[in-house]
Every structure is written in structure tokens, then in C-alpha cells.
Amino acid sequence: MKRRAAMDSVAPPPDLRRRRRLLRIAARIAIGIVALLMATWLVLFITKGRFLRHPFERVVGGLTERTVRVGGDFQLYFAPFDLRFVAERIALSNPDWATRPQLFTADRIDARIAPLSLLFGKRRFHTLDLTNGAVDLEWRRDHTTNSWTFGSPKKGGKPLAFPRIDTATIRGTTVRYLDPRMRVVADLNLEDFASKDAQIGRAIGVTGTGRVRDTPFTLVARMLTPDATANRGRNQLVARMRAAGNVIDVAGTLPSIAEIERVPLAVAARGRNMADLLDIIGVVIPNTRTYRVRGTMVKDAEVYRFTRLRGVAGRTDLAGQLTITTGERLHLDSTLATNSLDIIDAAPFIGYNPDIVEKQGAVAAARATGAAPQRLLPDAALPIQTMRAFDADLKWTIGTVRSRNVPISDVNVTLALKDGRLALSPLTFAMARGNVASNVVFDTRQRPSAVTYGIRLAPTPLGRLLAGYGVAEAGTTGTIKGRIQLAGRGDTVHDSLSTARGRIAFIMPQGTLWTRNVQLAELDLGTFVQKMFEDQLKKPVRMNCGLVAFTVRNGIAAADPILIDTTKNVIVGRGGFSFRNEAIDLAIRADAKKFSLFSGQSPVTLGGYFAAPSLNVISGDLVARAGAGLGLSLVATPLAGVLAFVDVGDAKGAACGPVLAGATAQAQRTTKGAPRDDVGKGTTATSEDGERGDGKAQRKKFLGIF
Secondary structure (H helix, E strand, O other): OHHHHHHHHOOOOHHHHHHHHHHHHHHHHHHHHHHHHHHHHHHHHHHOOHHHHHHHHHHHHHHHOOOEEEOOOEEEEEOOOOEEEEEEEEEEEOOOOOOOOEEEEEEEEEEEEOHHHHOOOOOEEEEEEEEOOEEEEEEOOOOOOEOOEEOOHHHOOEEOOOOEEEEEEEEOEEEEEEEOOOOEEEEEEEOOEEEEOOEOOOOEEEEEEEEEOOEEEEEEEEEOOHHHHHOOOOEEEEEEEEEOOEEEEEEEEEOOOOOOEOOOEEEEEEEOOHHHHHHOOOOOOOOOOOEEEEEEEEEEOOEEEEEEEEEEEOOEEEEEEEEEEOOOOEEEEEEEEEEEEEHHHHHHHHOOOHHHHHHHOHHHHHHHOOOOOOOOOOOOOOOHHHHOOEEEEEEEEEEEEEOOOOOEEEEEEEEEEEOOEEEEEEEEEEEOOEEEEEEEEEEOOOOOOEEEEEEEEEEEEHHHHHHHHOOOOOOOOOEEEEEEEEEEEOOOHHHHHHOOEEEEEEEEOOEEEEHHHHHHHHOOHHHHHHHHHOOOOOOEEEEEEEEEEEEEEOOEEEEEEEEEEEOOEEEEEEEEEEOOOOEEEEEEEEEEOOOEOOOOOOOEEEEEEOOOEEEEOOOHHHHHHHHHHHHHHHHOOHHHHHHHHOEOOOOOOEOHHHHHOOOOHHHOEEOOOOEOOOOOOOOOOOOOOOEOOOOOEOOOOOOOOO
């Protein structure tokens, strides 16, 4: 009893006893956990964790909101401390809207994973061996989400993220990319590679094929920084695509493997025809000669911006920017600038192939469009369906146009294409120190297309305008202004003009012209020879006023009127030309106001076709007059023969008011106010009553139409 009492007197306090009890419990729990872990490890090691296949499929499927299936061997165990993962014929499904069932498949995945990295921080693979992996990347048609973003788009789904991989061996990997809106599909093959210590150490090549809309292409690319890319870092790449005879190069640095939003990329393209390049995305432009262009591209959702564009097409330089919006309807918005445009490079604007124009001429180029022989107007049809498929706005400024004859500069083009209506409004340029303003509309919404041509020529110096044709500018102070207003129907330039109605008028106010040219035009041979011997060819001749006008009906242009009044002569013309068969049938004659010896008094006829006009200066009338003069000189005296070439000078001067107003022939008056009887209706190259120069009444068909 005494011993027990002594022991009770030295027992530990209650708090100490509780702590000791808790320690014993904790030790037992720890031993139990260790024993459980050891047992789990032992079970997993022995069974290789194959029994976890279905739980793995359920858990990963729930986390990704996709279906996960393993069709072959499955292993998930600790070996000894890393988590060993093996899966054969594994598949991760695509969302229901995708065109292919699986986002990812592989024949075999063999990996060792740091276990704690699955719970904390960045996932880390110590090793990865991937055999015949296939990835399917696809955008939804409305571009609201894609197949590699997991979870609901409304809740902010998370894109696929790559783990850190220390050592990897990748074999037989393929990637498919599909964008239904852009109609782009690509099948890519990733070059086999191996990495060590999280370093691949070399560039990785990618090759593939695909289609953009209906155009096939091939692709060769290289990831220059695969180590950074594999660790969710930057992706520096270069790529080259070949399509429809074009070569497109892209280079840049992406913040991750496939993130190109708002990332500037250097782009360059070259090929035989820039029209083929843009046709890949369904955009129509005139054909070009061999081109090369470079710039910077930035993609921002549905908008692709190309800035700092520089290049050449043929012998024409280009600079500016282009924005392509791919939304519900494709839209192009561009601003371009050109220092110098070669006139041959401009041939496609009216339907010509520039290469044919350069090598064979305009007639051959027109024939290549389907036009009949000896025609100039092209029969190239507008691409109606394509023009209705996209919209466009263009502003283009051109410094100078390199042309053999007519100097053109300061060109400003404003183009608008909306729902199939193409308007060049305005199209302005300076020509020989005069300005031309045009408004041309092709409305393909009407069938056939409704086409209008509105062209105004501001007062332009004649000397400068004609200098390109070998006429000296010195001594010429006259100007010319004009207007063309036509409307027709047709899907080609030829068809729209061959059905056109409207009016063409060019007005020449008071001024002077170089004597030699005026005298040749008037065929006043006596004055011309006299001045030639007196060396007075450069003496200017005053022109009071002039009008060259045509009324156009159903593609036939009839002179209405041709009337030019000079100090010495009145020049009148009859006839016209046809846009239908491009025939020309004009007769121009000069009547003297004063007495003149050796005056031809005979029409100058202009015939042939647009492509091959013919000028007949020595007409049949003049030959007949010469014959009469020869007869008189034989039967009478030499002086009597001269009388056949005498012009008594009875021409009536023109009232310049109606001329300068561009009025029709019916409104023209003499200086005394009387109606003119020498300009007629302009339907034939004969006089109004059908009298030809030889005095024989005859109904002449005009241009084979009437």
C-alpha cells in the first residue's frame, strides 16, 4: 500500500498524458498510412495498375468534359517513386459539333510523371515516348470556340496546355487543322525528334498538304525554338506555302505553339499572277504580270491586317496596306500607292492579258478574250458570281503612268464593290495638263449587267496632248474639253458598249494650231505648198471654235455634228463608228471662206476598224477633180485646167455659241443665225440628201448596220 501511494505521488500530469496518447495515435496512423501506401504501391507495382483503366477514363473524361478511351494495354503505377503511365490505342474525343470524332489518338504513350506536379504547379514529365500520335484541331463554323479548348465557351474554357518534358521521343505525329469559315484544311506531319534535359537542341521540321477553298497547297515549316515551345514558351517559326503558282513565306515568333492572335508576322509572296494569289480566298482582281510583295500580317479575330506592304507587279511598284475581314461576308479594304505605273501593266483593267499585249499587241490580247479578229474591245466576261461573294473598298494613288504617247499622271482611283455593284467613282487623272474625271459603274445585280460610263475631260492643251504623236507643241495654244456619257447592258466591255446609248462630245474653244497640221487636215494644198516654199510652216492659224460630237444609239455613234470653224475654213464631217463591229466610216471636208487656188475641196475619209484605221487623203473625188483639170487643160488651155482646183470661198462661218455648248447638229447656226445645212444628221458619210461627192444620188449603208 505504501509503495502504490508513493508511485501515485510521482505520476505525470494529465496534459502530458494526453500528449503522449496523441503521439501514440499519430504514430499508429502514420504507420497505417505508410503500410497502406506500401500496400498500394505493392499492389500497383504487382498489377501495374491495369485495374485503374476505367476509373482513369471516368476521371480524366470528367475533368476535360470529353470521352476518354483506352483500347489496349493500360498501366498506372509508381516505379519506384515516379508515376509510370502507359496507354495503348488511347483516344480523347472531340466536341459533338466537330467533323471528326477524336481530338487526340496515339498508338502508345509511355511516360514517367512527377506525382506532385499533378497536384501543385506546372505538370512535369520526366520522360515521354509517343508513337503515332494524331491531333485534330478544328474551329467551330461560327468561330465561337475550337476543339482544343475544354469546357463551356460561356464559362471561359481553357485551351490545351503542354507539360514540361525532360526527355522525349516523338515518332509519327500528325496534325489536322480545319477552319470551315476560311475553308482551310491542312494535314501536317511532324518530323520525328528526341529531347534530353528538356532540350531538343535543333529545329523541328513540319511538312504537309491542304486546301484553301478549292486550291490545293503544300507546306514546309520549321520550328526554330522547339525547346521554348515545348515548355509553353515562344515559338519562333518559318514556313513556306506553295499554291496556284504562288510562293508564300511566313516568319515570326508566337507566344505559344499555336497562338497567332495579334502577333505580327513577316509575310512575303511572289508568283506569276497576283490574281491567282487572291483567287485562293475567293477575291477577284485584274491579272498582273510577275509580282513579288512583302509586309507584316497581324490576325485579330476575324480581321487580317497586312501593313507596310512593298513590292512590284511587272514594272509597276506597289505600297500600302490591306485589311481582310472574314466574318459572315468577306470584305477587303485597301489603300495603295504607286510611284510609276507601266501602261502595259494597266492592260488587265479592261480585260487584256498584259503579257500578250507586250509581246503581240492589243489586237491579239482582245482575240484571247474571245473577241472577233481585228477588234480591240475585250470580250472577257465579268466574274459575276465571285463579285457577288465579297465586298471591297480601294483607294489607289498613282504618281505617273509610263505611256508612249499620252502623258498621264496624278491618278486617283476609288473603287467600291458592294453586293455585286462595282463602282469606279471617282477615277481621276491628269492628262497633258488637263484633268479627267470618270464615274464607271458595273451593276451585276441586273441581268445582263447595267453599265454606265461618265467621263469628263477638263480643258487640255492640244499641243501637249498631241506631242506624243509627233506633233510639235510650239505654236499651238488651243485647248480641248469633252464629255462621254454612255449607258449599256452586258457582262463584257464590248457587250456593254455595243448596246450603249448616250452622247460623246469634244469642244475646242478659240485658240491657235500649228499651220502645217491644220493645212494638212484642211487639204488646202495651194496654201500648204505656198507656205512650204516660204518656210512659214510654223506660223500659227487661228481656230475660232470646234465641236466633234456623236450621238450614240444601240452601240452606233453618228456624227452630231463634226464642225470646226477656223479663220480660213469651215471643216465639217459626216458618218460615225460602231461599237458593235468596231468599224469606222467618217468623211471630213474643208470649205474655204476665201478664194483659194489649188484647193482639194475633197473629203478626207477615215475608215477601217478601231484596230486598223485607214486614212484616205487622195480620195476618189480629188482624183476625179484632177482628171477634169487634165481634160480641160488638153481641150482648152493650161489655165482652164487650173479652174478645176479653184475654191470660190463661199463657206459660211459657224456661230460659236452652239458649238461651245456642245449642241446637236440641229441646233447649229451660221454667224448670221441661219440653220446650218452642211452638218446633217450624221448617219452616213454622204450629204444629208444622199448625194455623194460625185453628184450621184445613192443610199449608202453605214457600217453594215443600216
